[in-house]
Amino acid sequence: MDVGDEKSVIADYWREKGFTMRPVRQKGEAVSNAFGVQVYPTNYLIGPDGKVLWRAVGWNEKTLRAALSPK
Amino acid sequence: MWHLIPLLLAAPAVQDPAPVSQPVPPPAPAAQSPAQQAWTAWQKRLAAAQGLSLGARMTLEDSSIPQEELMPVAMEIQLALARPSAGKATWTTVFGEGEDAETVVLEWIGNGEKIYAVDHEEKSLSVEGAAWNESELGFFLPFLGPTWSSASLTAHDVALLPALAEHPDWQGLRIRDAAAEADSGEELAEVRIWLGPDGLLRRAVSSLGGTAVLNFEVSRMELAEKVNLKQFIASFPEGYEVFDEESGAGEDEAGGSSLEASLLPVGAPAPEALFIGMDDAEFSLSSLRGKTVLLNFWFFH
Numbered sequence: 001m002d003v004g005d006e007k008s009v010i011a012d013y014w015r016e017k018g019f020t021m022r023p024v025r026q027k028g029e030a031v032s033n034a035f036g037v038q039v040y041p042t043n044y045l046i047g048p049d050g051k052v053l054w055r056a057v058g059w060n061e062k063t064l065r066a067a068l069s070p071k
Numbered sequence: 072m073w074h075l076i077p078l079l080l081a082a083p084a085v086q087d088p089a090p091v092s093q094p095v096p097p098p099a100p101a102a103q104s105p106a107q108q109a110w111t112a113w114q115k116r117l118a119a120a121q122g123l124s125l126g127a128r129m130t131l132e133d134s135s136i137p138q139e140e141l142m143p144v145a146m147e148i149q150l151a152l153a154r155p156s157a158g159k160a161t162w163t164t165v166f167g168e169g170e171d172a173e174t175v176v177l178e179w180i181g182n183g184e185k186i187y188a189v190d191h192e193e194k195s196l197s198v199e200g201a202a203w204n205e206s207e208l209g210f211f212l213p214f215l216g217p218t219w220s221s222a223s224l225t226a227h228d229v230a231l232l233p234a235l236a237e238h239p240d241w242q243g244l245r246i247r248d249a250a251a252e253a254d255s256g257e258e259l260a261e262v263r264i265w266l267g268p269d270g271l272l273r274r275a276v277s278s279l280g281g282t283a284v285l286n287f288e289v290s291r292m293e294l295a296e297k298v299n300l301k302q303f304i305a306s307f308p309e310g311y312e313v314f315d316e317e318s319g320a321g322e323d324e325a326g327g328s329s330l331e332a333s334l335l336p337v338g339a340p341a342p343e344a345l346f347i348g349m350d351d352a353e354f355s356l357s358s359l360r361g362k363t364v365l366l367n368f369w370f371f372h
Binding site: 024025026027030031032034035036037038041042043044045046047048049050051052053054055056057067 | 331333334335336337338339340341342343344345346347348349356357359360361362363364365366367368
């Protein structure tokens, strides 16, 4: 998906249930510890500058849309 | 074993939506854009219908509206279908094992106007919004799975019940991407389920096809047990303190739920992370710099 295309919306999740996401693993719990993850599911949105744009336990469409709306 | 799932996604352009909790506005002045006119027309139809009846099929067709303008309208209509919101929902899970095991119970109550998160320890109710999918529950629902049939989750008349994915009628939940759909030639639909005034679950399937054609089809879902609306109308526990101020969307990250206390704050640099792909090749999060990345931490047996 072209990251410059502001007309795109959030893509499908759950391939069997609708997602198309790229599954990866981590070594031990290094990544989840670094991100402070204690509860599942947890989501982070990381911007092109490498900073956290949004994060939530679960999914919050309202705050996500607010975080993604052009300022 | 964990699965971390990064996905490259682009920032969508989000229009300022018309408020759905307001009464239908009077006829708008001529300066409204075609998409705004379409939304106004839909608001009037929804208000007039007083909830959608079974077998209803509505089509909003206007070739003068670009699809990307119609998408926010579609999303607001979805939210409008979600109200009113009455009922109670509980999410119970156990973290850890053995002596370290901790049971967490989250509960929400909707009184037909607002949704509240219940804290039985503090004996308080905190408002989360006017629709179920505005509350934390809106996301937990997909992971409640079979708890639906065991009645540990009581119904509510909103949205997002992929727990019913086992049902043959269920199409699954997909977020629509008009551009991707055009490329793939595949028709994607968004499905919402809610509890109707007669105590039966309803399913609405919306699809955006052709040139700015928005279709809604409402049908009834059959479940093994009928859902009785009266059983799901919740009453507030007595003696609980009510916090009725709604937090601004996306503003108060620090005031998020206690479940999010350990997470990195918005604006913090994401730490370096090493991922192992399905091909066993390693790559770093920093190698994805320049792209927007959604990192989903999920629990996998």
